Amino acid sequence: MTNEEILKAVFPLLDGLDLASCMVVSKQWKDIARDDYFWKCLCARRWPSICKRPNPPTVTYFKLYQTFYKRQQRRTLLPPRLSLDDLEFFIDIWTEDKLIFSEVVPGPVFQNGIKIPPPGISDMLRYHLEDPEYKMTIPVEPRFTIPWSQTVTASVLVGRKDSNRVACIINKSRFDYIDRSSHRAHAFEYLDFAPAYPFTSGIRAWISLHFMEDGNEGVLDVFGLEMDFCEAASTKEEVLWLLDMLDWK
Structure with a gap:
């Protein structure tokens, strides 16, 4: 041959x-x-x-x-029209009908994140927080505890300082999934986009509670919050473009 x-x-x-x-x-x-x-x-x-x-x-x-x-090359995004300096986030969390957390969070605070995690958190959660990938996290001050058995819900609105307009990110969504291995509880909401983007749908915003177990069985000691749009945006620029497409009122 x-x-x-x-x-x-x-x-x-x-x-x-x-x-x-x-x-x-x-x-x-x-x-x-x-x-x-x-x-x-x-x-x-x-x-x-x-x-x-x-x-x-x-x-x-x-x-x-x-x-x-062939693999498509990642396109470079144009600079976003929004800045975190232009935004503030209105976050409210309830257990049953009791309001346990209510804060107006300036955009730059999300940018700063949780610089020093508290002692005693799990290794898996520490690795997550120290990972260099972009995250929107804030410390919870003062910390609060949640009985494992109670229904916990969250709402997040975002406001624009440049136009005094508001959009909804999460609307009274329930923390249905509690991952005890990573010490995070998760809730999500499908984003509502402006009519100018009719083919954009099915993208979820996630909010997570970072917690430790306080020694009492079935009680979560919450020390931080995290918000992400990992299904569609994983950098600050991508997040800002996504927020810009929301149905601002």
Whole structure:
């Protein structure tokens, strides 16, 4: 069996990345690897229906695979039109019908976060807070405790100082999920976007309570709050763009 015959037997078994790598080995390998039959085999594995046509829908199957399989480069966002300095957050938390936390939080306070976690928190929560990824966190002062058995809900509105307009982020959402391993309790709400963004939906805002167990079984000692939009925004700029699209009243 010749070298060319061996290559033609092996190439159909490779994935796209390996086949593309073979194209830079030598001119002979490149000429063989560009055979559109090999790329049709790859397309047939990824998009079987597109290979039912007698001819590729683009110039070649190689071009088709090259266009749609490659990882899209992350686009650089334009500077957001909002700043955390322009915003203030109105946060209210209840147990049953009793208001236990009510604060107006300036945007820069969320930016500063929890600089020094209190002693005694779990290692998992400490690692989470010390992770360099962007987070919107604030310390709870004074701290409060919550009986495990009580229903706890939260509401968050955000106001713009530049226009005196307000938008809703979370509306009396219940902390349904308490993760004792990470010592966080979570509630969420689907964001309500302005009519100018009709195709933007299904994005959730999350609010989390950071807690320690105070020694009494079933009681949460809450020392911090966190808000995130991790399904759609993971940087400060992305969060500000997301907030800018809300239905401001």
